[in-house]
Amino acid sequence: MSQALKEDVEEGVVFAPRFDAHGLIVCVTVEAATRDVLMVAYMNELALEKTIETGFAHYWSRSRRELWRKGETSGQTQKVLSLRVDCDQDALLLEVDVGGDGKACHTGRKSCFYRALNGDGALVFSADGA
């Protein structure tokens, strides 16, 4: 990136998300009330458009290769309270209110990050099952 372009991207007010070679941008989704990181997913241009247009999070499922309105079947919708972009505009941060039972992860847990690495190099499940 040239210095002038870098300045525009980082210090400008123009929203110019940078999709990768696969047409995707990574998105971190945080629950507004608790600030828990719920999930990391990807959006293509259409998913981002639909998210902005409807006010509800849409993602691109890389495994199913389809647009995915979060909670469409499960009820765990994500109402977008804010959409942020990072300095170089290649990552998004959604702050959401979660619908349904609030379990964002397809495994039935609140957050996808339900395991932490311990000192022995094994994963330990969160005590609260979240």
Place this chain on the structure above:
Amino acid sequence: MSQALKEDVEEGVVFAPRFDAHGLIVCVTVEAATRDVLMVAYMNELALEKTIETGFAHYWSRSRRELWRKGETSGQTQKVLSLRVDCDQDALLLEVDVGGDGKACHTGRKSCFYRALNGDGALVFSADGA
């Protein structure tokens, strides 16, 4: 992924991070004290190893193509309090204590996510300049 493998990856205690075709895994870094999302960056296998070994966040800089110990020159080190992995083990979540002046973003701000999209489609800078 087969159903058996999926079960191992999602419900097992074996840490088996899934690096992408470029040998990278995405990492979300959150400040422990405030739960602010500071940044999204990438690790290769070496960066992850160094992070675990030293207890301080290391990333792979895609632009500079080099291993990067966060804060090495700036002093804004990130002491790792926990390292989490998501359900399908293709994303990491670090909870950190930040050293130095606490400004994780190279633009001199605390968080890389210092701009939000407003209703008119323009970006608005955070009032606190964070």
